[in-house]
Amino acid sequence: MLNSHNRLAIFAGQQEMCHLVHLGLGEDANSSADSVFPAGSLHARLSELVARCKQAAVTAPAADAGAAAPSGFALSGGLSRALCLLHRLQHQRGGRPRGRPRVLCVLGSIDAPMQYIPVMNAIFSAQRAEVVLDAVVLASEDSSFLQQAAHLTGGLYFRPAGAAALLGVLLNYFVCDTATRQQLDVTQELGVDFRASCFCHKFVIETGYVCSVCLSIFCQPSRACSTCGTAFTGVAGGTGGGSSARGGS
Amino acid sequence: MIRYLLLVVDMSRAASAQDLRPNRLACILGLCRSFIREFFDQNPLSQLGIAIMRNGLVEKLTDLSGSPEAQVAKLDAGKLGSPAGDASLQNALDLSVSLLRSLPPYGHRELLVVFSALATCDPGNVLDSAKACKANNIRVSVVGVAAEVYVCRRITEETGGTYGVALNETHLEQLLLAHSSPPPATSAQAKAELVRMGFPQRSTEEASSAVFVGLEARLLSGNYTCPRCKARVPELPCECHICGLTLISSPHLARSYHHLFPVPPYHEDSKERAEEAAGVLIRQPAMRDEVPTSTGSYCFGCLREVSQPGAAGQLHLTLRCGRCKQVFCFECDAYVHEQLHNCPGCEFGGT
Numbered sequence: 127m128l129n130s131h132n133r134l135a136i137f138a139g140q141q142e143m144c145h146l147v148h149l150g151l152g153e154d155a156n157s158s159a160d161s162v163f164p165a166g167s168l169h170a171r172l173s174e175l176v177a178r179c180k181q182a183a184v185t186a187p188a189a190d191a192g193a194a195a196p197s198g199f200a201l202s203g204g205l206s207r208a209l210c211l212l213h214r215l216q217h218q219r220g221g222r223p224r225g226r227p228r229v230l231c232v233l234g235s236i237d238a239p240m241q242y243i244p245v246m247n248a249i250f251s252a253q254r255a256e257v258v259l260d261a262v263v264l265a266s267e268d269s270s271f272l273q274q275a276a277h278l279t280g281g282l283y284f285r286p287a288g289a290a291a292l293l294g295v296l297l298n299y300f301v302c303d304t305a306t307r308q309q310l311d312v313t314q315e316l317g318v319d320f321r322a323s324c325f326c327h328k329f330v331i332e333t334g335y336v337c338s339v340c341l342s343i344f345c346q347p348s349r350a351c352s353t354c355g356t357a358f359t360g361v362a363g364g365t366g367g368g369s370s371a372r373g374g375s
Numbered sequence: 376m377i378r379y380l381l382l383v384v385d386m387s388r389a390a391s392a393q394d395l396r397p398n399r400l401a402c403i404l405g406l407c408r409s410f411i412r413e414f415f416d417q418n419p420l421s422q423l424g425i426a427i428m429r430n431g432l433v434e435k436l437t438d439l440s441g442s443p444e445a446q447v448a449k450l451d452a453g454k455l456g457s458p459a460g461d462a463s464l465q466n467a468l469d470l471s472v473s474l475l476r477s478l479p480p481y482g483h484r485e486l487l488v489v490f491s492a493l494a495t496c497d498p499g500n501v502l503d504s505a506k507a508c509k510a511n512n513i514r515v516s517v518v519g520v521a522a523e524v525y526v527c528r529r530i531t532e533e534t535g536g537t538y539g540v541a542l543n544e545t546h547l548e549q550l551l552l553a554h555s556s557p558p559p560a561t562s563a564q565a566k567a568e569l570v571r572m573g574f575p576q577r578s579t580e581e582a583s584s585a586v587f588v589g590l591e592a593r594l595l596s597g598n599y600t601c602p603r604c605k606a607r608v609p610e611l612p613c614e615c616h617i618c619g620l621t622l623i624s625s626p627h628l629a630r631s632y633h634h635l636f637p638v639p640p641y642h643e644d645s646k647e648r649a650e651e652a653a654g655v656l657i658r659q660p661a662m663r664d665e666v667p668t669s670t671g672s673y674c675f676g677c678l679r680e681v682s683q684p685g686a687a688g689q690l691h692l693t694l695r696c697g698r699c700k701q702v703f704c705f706e707c708d709a710y711v712h713e714q715l716h717n718c719p720g721c722e723f724g725g726t
Contacts, residue, residue: 251715
């Protein structure tokens with residue numbers, strides 16, 4: 127838990143921005159009180175960031191009137207930056223903190239379907255690098271992206287009942303490292319939404335049509351695949367039980 | 376693409392030779408285990424089965440299935456017994472024809488033989504079986520351990536596969552893992568089709584409850600529900616035992632999506648590019664000056680300091696993305712293009 131080898135970086139942002147708010151890598155020889163205990167200046171920096179975002183939101187509609195609709199928080203961008211930073215730190219020498227590196231996402235927005243593929247890419251490279259992705263979601267509905275992220279990397283996913291419960295969740299589960307986590311009594315729901323979104327409209331679908339060449343998913347059958355351009359001969363699959371893939375016996 | 380691969384391991388008496396440590400069979404089984412994991416990693420939705428050749432006969436170890444753990448558990452030298460007898464290539468080819476013949480036409484059918492012997496002992500003409508494989512569009516590849524055998528060369532050439540003979544253990548690993556990435560497809564082989572598939576949800580019952588799941592009606596707690604007929608299946612990927620719908624989870628497919636939407640390459644930075652980028656970045660939401668640096672610029676991914684383009688004595692090579700115009704260092708370039716497959720700058724709604 128409390129360890130001089132612990133390293134902390136905080137990114138915060140909204141919509142299409144994700145600023146680095148704090149970076150404590152323990153590299154400075156003369157580390158000021160600020161870099162070791164950032165709580166004091168953190169509040170000031172976050173308020174400044176919120177004010178800057180408000181100002182940008184006010185001026186933006188005038189600037190790009192023809193731009194596409196906002197796509198929600200850039201979760202994939204934040205995760206990508208965090209993973210690049212973790213990749214650099216993992217290859218550095220020096221004292222190692224206990225447990226695996228982890229990324230905690232505290233989110234207030236709902237999932238943006240446009241980000242399905244980049245978020246899945248980030249989850250798979252976190253799996254390979256043995257990085258744990260945790261999530262605390264304060265939105266009105268569950269985030270299926272972060273549920274999958276926690277499930278695939280072995281992290282924790284919480285949706286506390288209100289903002290008041292946030293501090294309790296953070297102190298109970300996220301202060302300790304991943305090695306100590308096994309000693310805690312964590313209740314996790316089993317339900318994870320593994321449904322995919324179709325490539326054409328980004329709807330979440332339960333059954334769909336998959337191109338056998340490039341594996342892209344569509345909600346409606348069509349003559350040709352829009353991703354790889356293959357023309358289809360027909361639609362197959364799933365009419366009778368036990369047809370194709372069972373071996374002869 | 377969707378591949379159906381039958382892996383045949385040679386357990387004839389030649390496999391007990393000790394030119395690979397501790398003996399050929401133990402070495403081959405270890406490498407086959409890592410091959411199976413890599414195969415399922417690179418080929419979501421594909422299916423693999425295992426068979427062994429011993430005493431002139433071929434025995435099927437596992438059926439074609441989509442989950443690696445059961446297959447890997449079977450490849451244990453202690454459980455398989457000791458190698459004996461001769462290897463029979465014709466029986467292996469005939470088994471592959473009978474197993475792979477009834478598969479859907481959009482899948483690529485393959486046979487991979489790990490061959491330690493120097494001869495094949497067959498009941499008939501092995502080249503007729505090779506013709507049958509070719510007629511059924513099965514691509515036969517062989518990885519040899521001893522020396523090049525003419526009949527293997529003939530069979531692989533006729534069916535369009537590859538044949539390699541390993542010089543040492545490292546080379547054997549290389550040859551075997553080369554088969555985990557999909558082979559180039561010829562137009563004669565597989566017709567593209569739209570396959571109907573389902574994406575089940577994991578059940579949300581309490582941990583203490585249990586349900587009858589699957590064909591054998593085992594009592595299990597965690598399970599998935601088929602979206603079409605609402606039957607319960609124990610694990611993914613699989614086929615629903617009631618309605619036959621192929622059931623997969625979206626992470627299985629998403630593993631291969633980075634091939635469809637690759638990251639644009641980064642170019643080495645220069646003064647002109649830097650000036651052009653400065654003009655573009657001014658208009659974007661500011662994510663600049665987050666880290667104090669002596670040179671004034673830092674890598675957008677890992678926040679490492681990078682030197683200005685063209686400066687004398689560069690600390691690290693500076694690269695810039697052509698699309699979002701952000702600066703990256705060399706290590707982040709390698710990481711983004713080989714593992715992450717997302718450019719952090721382009722994710723923020725770059726131009």
